Amino acid sequence: xxxxxxxxxxxxxxxxLTEEQYRVLRKKGTEAPHTGKYNLHFEDGEYRCAACNEQLxxxxxKFESACGWPSFDEAIDGKxxxxxxxxxxxxxxxxxxxxxxxxxxxVFDDGPTDTGQRYCVxxxxxxxxx
Numbered sequence: 001x002x003x004x005x006x007x008x009x010x011x012x013x014x015x016x017l018t019e020e021q022y023r024v025l026r027k028k029g030t031e032a033p034h035t036g037k038y039n040l041h042f043e044d045g046e047y048r049c050a051a052c053n054e055q056l057x058x059x060x061x062k063f064e065s066a067c068g069w070p071s072f073d074e075a076i077d078g079k080x081x082x083x084x085x086x087x088x089x090x091x092x093x094x095x096x097x098x099x100x101x102x103x104x105x106x107v108f109d110d111g112p113t114d115t116g117q118r119y120c121v122x123x124x125x126x127x128x129x130x
Contacts, residue, residue: 002081006052006100017051024124025051025102028094033068036123041070045130047121052100054079056126057119065111065118070126072119073111080119082107095119 008016013026023029038047047057047070056079057072065071078098085094085106095104104125111118 038123054099
């Protein structure tokens with residue numbers, strides 16, 4: 001099992017995170033589409049891991065994808081871990097915070113920008129800082 005810079009017990013994560021954040025970040029849950037507070041959020045700033053505060057995405061990489069979750073066309077180098085996900089009869093690429101191993105969402109090769117990437121991220125897994 002990979003070691004992360006930030007490691008906590010499940011009890012510590014439960015104490016630190018809201019119930020929804022814990023379900024998404026630590027249990028690999030997904031929030032309902034079009035419900036997250038950052039889905040249609042487009043202010044200038046940075047998006048950080050809600051579990052460990054590591055900066056993951058810049059606001060200039062965020063775009064409206066109409067998929068129902070915050071979407072970014074690139075992550076900050078070295079901040080995301082990529083894992084093959086074969087759940088639910090699909091093959092996808094799960095994205096985790098490389099600092100603490102928390103689940104963020106998935107990345108797809110169907111983005112409309114030059115990168116061709118769409119990082120589909122749960123609002124519960126990120127915080128925004130100006």
